[in-house]
Amino acid sequence: MNNSIKLISIDKKYNNEIIFKNFSIEFEENKIHIIFGPSGIGKTTLLNIIAQIEDFDKGKIINNHTVSYVFQEDRLLPWLNVYENIEFVLKSIINKKNREKIIKNNLKLVKLENHLYKFPNELSGGMQRRVALARAFSYPSSLLLMDEPFKGLDLKLKKEIISDFLNLYKSSNKTIILVTHDIKEAKLLNGIIYDISKLKKISTL
């Protein structure tokens, strides 16, 4: 069954600033979609519209997915260890035995299986980012929205973490919509790249 996410003829304005005019886009399920474009073009706004945390003025969204959103910062809870940070978001929805399986499997995919009991302040920045990714993939949503999840990493670390991200993605059934302004990063992700500046020009023709 086609369960793609569709935005149809969306208009969005902030005060007098037109961000989107008659803008349409479709995201096929189970793929990695990369929203690419310069700062200020409306990438985060688009993600927020899909997440329904931002209103729009006209148009329609068709989305039958359960959604989770990963922000730029890792947002780990400092008083919980690595395992507990992931368990925290699953506690009320998945039983103990199943969540243990999910958490351990995802932490293994990001090579943190030997760091389960460390606290965030005992982890490097890269390790913290890996925990945040493992947590995002552990949550049972079918659509994962990610705003610049690899921002601030040097190229070597970025490549390593993108490879962990791809391992998590392959073992999941998720659809990913990810925002970046970095074309090198976009290419490393092996997904479908949407140049938002070009799409915006087409939509206003």
Ligand SMILES: Nc1ncnc2c1ncn2[C@@H]1O[C@H](COP(=O)(O)OP(=O)(O)OP(=O)(O)O)[C@@H](O)[C@H]1O
């Ligand atoms: N809440 C808001 N109120 C008014 N204007 C806003 C608001 N949020 C965003 N904007 C404006 O909308 C435009 C698009 O912002 P958005 O954050 O979506 O861009 P972006 O492409 O994600 O940029 P960046 O890569 O810098 O994060 C910008 O001009 C911004 O100033």
